Structures are given as C-alpha cells and as structure tokens.
Amino acid sequence: MSTYNAGYYDVVVVGAGHAGCEAALAAARMGSSTLLITLSMEGVALMACNPSIGGPAKAQLVREIDALGGEIGKVIDKANLQIRTINTGKGPAVQALRAQADKYEYQQTMLKTLLDEKNLHLLMAEVEEIIVDNYKVRGVITKTGAKFDCKAVVITSGTYLKGRIIVGDIAFDGGPGNQFPAVKLSDCLQELGFAMGRFKTGTPPRIDKKSVDFSKMIEQPGDNMDLRFSYMSGPNNRPQLSCWLTHSNPKTHAIVMDNLDRAPMYTGTIKGKGPRYCPAFEDKVVRFSDKDSHQLFVEPESRFTDEMYIQGMNTSLPEDVQIRVLHSIRGLENVRIMRTGYAIEYDYIYPSQLKLTLETKNIAGLFTAGQINGTSGYEEAAAQGLVAGINAALKIQEKEAFILKRSEAFIGVLIDDLLTGEIDEPYRLLTSRAEYRLLLRQDNADLRLTELGRQIGLVDDYRWQVYQDKKEILSREIKNLKNITYTPGQEFITDFLNRRNSAPIKDRTSLWTLLRRPEITVSHLVEEGIITTENPSILEQLNIQSKYEGYIKKQEEQVKRFEKMENKKLPQDINYDEIQSLSNESKQKLNQVRPTSIGQASRLFGVNPADINVLLIYLEKEKRK
C-alpha cells in the first residue's frame, strides 16, 4: 500500500469513544500535540448501549476523573435528562449519583470540547497499522495511506476490533450501531505479539415513545434536586424526564423458551464470554426459571428523538421473536421497534500485558484503554483513557509515571484488578472490589485527588483555588468543633441536647463527638451559629467525617498495613525461574505479570503467602549483593 507522510504529533489516540476522548484531552492539556482519530464523526463519545452515567462505583469514578481534570463529569452535567442519588439510605461510601444522558447532547457537548482544545486535532480515518521499531512506537498508518509519526499511541478501540453483530441467525461484521468494525488493527496487534481474547456483550431493542402506553407503567421521576457530578459545574436546573418501570411475565418467558433453538447464545453461534452482571434477557429467563417476572425500565435516550431504551432486555433473539416478546409486556402491547437488539462480539487484549500506566509491557509508547482491555462501561473506559493519556504525555516529557493506588482511588482498584485478576468476562467495577470503600467515596474525590491533578498539570488555577478554599474552611470547622467542649450541666449544652431529644453528657465532650449521635446533625449546629459555612459540600464532609469517624479510622489503619507491601518494589528484570523456593505455579504467574510491588504480587492468583516470604528474602539478598 502506498503511504504518504501526513505529519507529526506527540500523541495519536485511536478511537474517540469515552476512553479516547479523555485520553486525547488529557494529553493535549498537558502540552502534547495530539491527534484523535475516529472511524466516524457520528461515533464520537457515542453511548452505544445504556445512555446512563454513574451508579455505585461508577459515580465514584466520574468524580475521580473530574477531580483529576477529566471531562466526563462536566459533559454529563450539561447533557442529562434525569439525575438522582441512589443508595441514599445505605451509607456514605455507596451513595452514588446516576444520570440518564441525552445521548445526542452528550456527543455534541463532548465533540465541541474536543474541537475547542487547542493542542488537539480530530480526524476521521481508520487506523490499520501501528508502526513499531525496535519495540518502540513510531507512528500509525490509516486505511487511506496517511502516515503519522508520533511518540506515543493510545488505542481506545472499544468493541470495534473485529466487531461482529449477531441477531438471531443473522450475523455480520460491524461495530456498535451498525458502524464499521476495525479489522486490520486487530491483526496488527496480534502480529505485534499481543495475546487476544474475544468477549461478547449485548444491547436491548430501542422502541418508539409514541407506541408505549405509559399509563400501565410505574413512573420513576428524577430527584429534582440540584445534583451535579463535576465539582466545577454550575447549578443543574435542567428539566427532569421520567423513566418508567414495567415487568415481564410468564407469557413473555414462554415465548423466550419456545424460541431458544433460534437464540444464538444457545445455538453456539456466540462464542465470546458475556458479562455476568449484564446477562441477556434469554439468559435470565433460563437461569432464573423460578422467577415469573423480571423488571424492565423504559428510559428516554434524548430530547431529540422518540427512541427509548429498555433496560433489562438486552438480547440477540431473532427480530421477530424480539417483537413478540415486547408485545407480551404490559404497556408495550403495541410497541414499535426503532432499533433491533443485538449481541456484539469483539477482540480484546489480555490486560496482564499492560503496566499500571496502561502502557504495554512489550512496546514502549503504546498504550491501550477502555473496552480493548476487557472492561465494560463508559466510566471504566473514561478512567482508563485519562490514565493512559496522562502517562503518554508524562512519558514524552520524561516525567515520573502517574499511578493511583488501590487505597487512593477506584481508578487504582480498576487498573490493578485488570493487571492482577483473572479477567474472564468483561470487567465491571463494583464497590465490593475496593478494600477501602469507606475512604473512596464520591463525596471526597476532590479531597483525595485534586492535588495529584495539580501536580500533573490538569487542574487549572480556578479549580485549584476552589479546592484550596474548601480544604481550608473544612479544616477550620473541624478544628473548631473539636475544640469546643462542654462539661455536664453547662447551660447551653443541657438546653441544646434537651431540645434535640438527646441524652445529657456524662463527661467533658466536644461538639465533634456529639455529632456521632444519630439525633444530632450538622444542620443543628448551623442553626446554633456554631458552624458558619453554608457550603453544602463542606457540610456534607463535616457530617460524614464526624458520623463515621470510627469506621473511617479502622480503614485508615488497614491502609497503612496495605501500603507497606505496596511500597516494597519488585524490579522488572527478575528471572523468577531462578528463585528455587517458589512454586512452579507462582513462577509462571510472576514471569507473566511481572508485578511492580510485593503487594501486587500477593494479589496474583496462585501466589501464596510462602511465595511472598520467599520474594521478601530474595529482595533482601539482592540488596546485600
């Protein structure tokens, strides 16, 4: 193929989905000239599946990305149809914002942000080849012959790699939403020596709003409160659209069971492994045959279309079966499908081939992020994109890599899990995957990460000022509450506790300690004029930090022990085969993954406590040599 020299960029990002956009913006904002290549302009920041952002663990990710100067939080704040807090009664660590997105506004808002970024160019093309010289990235070549030189490439190709769409017995090559798949890039990665696997995911049919009988469904309105993901967003006064709840029934399930012989998941057409947390509807019917009803949420996709999403109904049943299934459901008796549900199979690379920076171990300057790494979810993709983009830029600047620990951020949990875990289904972050969940809350992501964001240059002066003000007022208020103490019988405290139906104090007690009582709240102290700030996010901090202090301290102690092992670094050139006392299973695993610390090694499947002790002795031996 004839190529031509199309110019130089510091960083080329391949794919403009949720990972690619964050990667490109981060690199560009850190001063790298950046080219973002997309298969189609219509595919930029496409929400190919559920147009929703947030939820448990995912809201924490969005806030963390925002605190580090990423974009996803700002965009969803401008493009939501409904936003509410879920898990409100279950404690501070799992409370999570979740927004329904206007998928078209979301794309446009992100597109505009990309176009307005000064170091960033957007190009529609298909990258077919990555140029590698002596295990180092040199550039990329597009289908139409453009050869771009660069120092770093970030591949964020989503589910496009050898994408294959399956509906019933019909299957064809394609990306999500009938876009083109990327075929040659996958071959190129294989030729570069990457081990690849194949996953499957699915999406439900979209239906025409005008054909739905909402009177037969339960309305799920938004909270109508001023909720926002980004610490920088202004008030959210967007009108809230409702979601609607309906249920499948035994008739629905009978239709599914009668047509299993035409279901690709059961005929063997689909070979890729699908996610357990997002099973196809037919799979739910088969596996939970004792349930005669499954809940289905009918959700708006955009103000600019009548298309609605049916959460809970992802399926690859034949189109005619999909129609019959829908028509058996309350409120959907006369529904008209606008897009058919489908399954998609795609290639991903085994993420154990990556470093914690998301650079590949074998090829310097080549990074991967998002679904190509075996994950699912817009938020998981965006988080990886941000980390890959940051590290690509840092590498070019020859600066120290940016790595978040499991104890610092959900982003750290996500990436560490990818590298050390057994990823045998599309990976989704869960709050239960985080050991120190009580510390990694959505409310304190700014307190945890803004300083790191500032160090790498993604936090601008305005955000920095807002953060510093918050931090200062917060520590002043905490100090004040700890300093004000009362002895039993003092007039104010007796009266105050009496008014709040709270038992009298028995010893000298600070207001901070009193806040532990469930019946005493921060707002009471605001009413008394003791707490002077009115900033809701500071009041929220005072509330959480005082009420849950005991549990938080418990986790902080655990973190100290955890970090001790994380800080014991393992050199990358150890030949584990030469350490005789290691079990064969761990030798193999350690050689394959090459963990960076003793802590990471201890999380590898098959590496047992004895192996860890052996590694500690080995490190000491090497040190003394």
Place this chain on the structure above:
Amino acid sequence: MLYDDIAAISTPPGEAGIAILRLSGSNVITKVNNIFKPYRKGVNLQEKPSFTMSLGWIMDEKNNMIDEVIISVMRSPRSYTGEDVVEINCHGGSLPARRCLEEALKTGIRLAEPGEFTKRAFLNGRLDLSQAEAVMELITSKTNKGLSLAVKQLSGKNSIIFNQLEDDLITVNAMVEASLDFPDDVGDLDVEEARNLINEILLKIDQLLIAGERADIYRQGINVAICGKPNVGKSSLLNALLRKDKAIVTDIPGTTRDVIEDYINVRGIPVKLMDTAGIRVTEDLVEKIGVEKSRQVIKDAELVIFILDIETGITAEDINIFSSIENLNIIILVNKEDIEEKRISEEELENIFAGFPIIRASVKEEVGLEELENTMENLVLTGKAKNHDMELMINLRQKNALLKAKGFLEDTIAVIDAAPLDCLGVDIWGALEAIGEITGKALKEDVIERIFRDFCIGK
C-alpha cells in the same frame, strides 16, 4: 525497619520441664512489661539491660497469676531477629506457655507466621547471605505445612460445619454487597434475614470453638486440685487415684508442705492431680509458703475436689476454706465413710453445699472412686459439645481467627439496625477475611460469584 510485634511458643509441643515463649518487635518489651509482675518490687523490663533475666509472674487482666516465669530481655540490634526480643521461660507442658501467649496476644501482639522469626533475622541482617536459600526453604516448608495441617485438621466431619460456616459467611457478604452494588435489581437488605444468618454463623463458630476446647481437654488435660483442711485425706486420695505412693502420708497435720502433682487418666482425659498443702494458719515459714502456693494452685485448677472428714464433722475451718473456693468448679468428697460415727448429716450437706455434686467415699477402702471419676468427666465436659463426632483440633491460630470473626459479627449484630449498610459491610467482610486466614483462601471473588448466582442481576 519498623516491624509489628509477634509472638510464638518456640519450644516443641509436648511435656518438658520448661517451655519458651518468644516475642519480637519494636514494642514487645513495653507490652510484656504490662502483663508482668516482677518478683522484686520496682523491677521494670523497660529499664533492664540487654541479656538480663527477671523473675516474676505473667498476670491476666483481672490480676490473676497465669504462670511464674523468668523473662530474658535482648535488645535490638543484638538479638536473634535483630529487633527487641523477649523470651519468657514458662513452666513445662503446653498449657502454661499457651496461656502466657494468649495474654501476650491481648496486648496487641500478633501470632507469628511460620518461620517469621528466621525471616526477620535475615531481613534485619542477622543471618548472612549464604543462608538466604536455606531461609527461603524453611519458610516455604513451614508455611505449606501449616496450611496443609489446617486443611487436614478441618477435614472429615468437622469440615462440614466449617465449610457451612464459610459458605454462610459468603452468602451474607453477597447479600450485603448485592444490595450495595445492584440496588435496582436487589433492593434493600432484608435485615431480619441477615440477622438470623449471622446469628446462625455465630452459633457455628461457638460450636467449633467448644469442640476445639473439648479436644483441647483430651489433648492437654486439666488441672485438678485436691483441697481440704489438714489430715482430711488429701494425699491418700491422690495416692488412691494414682494407686502408688507418691505423697508422704502421715498422721501429723501439715506433712504436705508443697504442692505434689501427678498425672492420671480419667476416661481418656489426662488429669494433672495436685495435692495441695493443708490450708491453715501457721507460723512455720516453710509451711506458710506452701499454703500460699496451694491457694494459687487451687485458683488455677479447672476442677477442685474439696474433701470433708466425716469424723470431725463440718468445722469452721471447712467453712472458711469453702468460702474461698465456692466460685470454682467443685466436687465435695465426704471421706472416711467407713467410720461408724458419722458427724456429717445429709441435711447439713444439702444446706451448706447446695448445688454441688457430693460424693460419699472412703479413700482408704477405695469406695466411691469410680463415682468420683464419673463426676469429674461430666463436670469437665459440661457445656462442651457432647457430640462425640466433634473431635476437632483447633490450634491457636485457628482459634484466633474464629474469635476474630466472632468479634466482627458481634459488632455487626450490635449495630445492625443503626449503622448504614456500607459500614456494616466492613465488619461482615472482616469476618470472612478472618476465616480465609485459616485456609489461606482469598474469598473476595467467591462473594462476587455468589452475587451472580443468588441474585438475578442485569440491565
């Protein structure tokens, strides 16, 4: 390098004259000092120079003496591990050392991992480079042996309870985590269901602990003190039970001046019988020490046989002794049943010793000994599992893990109606993690697996 504090019994298990408990870490001297009562007033381990010994007692939190010990202090860096090291010389048999170890663990010292002292010695530069390979081998073999032993100990019939326990803990964790991570699909936690399940788990933990204690009794035996006023027949009873002359038996009160001990086997339970000096007011210095020692021995015994003399009747001295032991596990033995003139009435016995087992015996004629042995067995095993299938050996590490899990679950139950679910989750997970320490399994993935098995989840 700052290491946490560890402890382990360093002498091999089994009967021996002494047992040594070794402790290492930055704060072990202070911590041991807190549970140590020196023989000579004013002795403070923190001020003792390296390589010196101190005599005294290990005390529990209620100020009871656990064992008389000699403590050696070896300061960093000139010690086996290179850290501050304390060695406690306890009395032989695994029980005294084990009790001292349990007291040490209460101060926040943790049980050492297999081979950990040697590992630290190497890491702190106390062993030379050429020994690295040997150290690695040692640790690997000890760790693997420990784990396979744990699995073996938990196999067989007990494994059913243990596996059920682990399984229930995974279920309750999955219930909590599913509600937190998939609120749309799962909804709120059913608190009653969780509470019931946790209570069932607590019951299983108790069953295992009790089974372990029972097995401990068969393995380690119990201490039985024989007490009563002078010349009531204590040494004769010991002899009768031993069926050999060990104690000197005379008619002169106060012949037994020290504690005489020996071992017998009662229905398979090793029993350390201790014949105590007659408890009486005396001016004789040697006897005085003996009396003091007897009191201590009686206090430490799992079971006390209190002998009355039918010939003398119940005297003020008897009442006096009884009042000092009535909180203990006592068998009343009415001796000299063979004598014609009986000065103790049925009525008297029932009035004064209501609720205690009473045995009429003649030690001399060996009458009532069978009944005594039966009563001893019953009393020792009371409250312990009666199920003979539960022959579970629990080592200290496993016991610790079970106790840790129990603590977490009790904390959970205490606040289950008040604390938010994510906070409860910390303790519920802590309990499972503790159980995972026994088998060396990381159980996080099992919980996630269970969520998808038990709950229908899916967008």
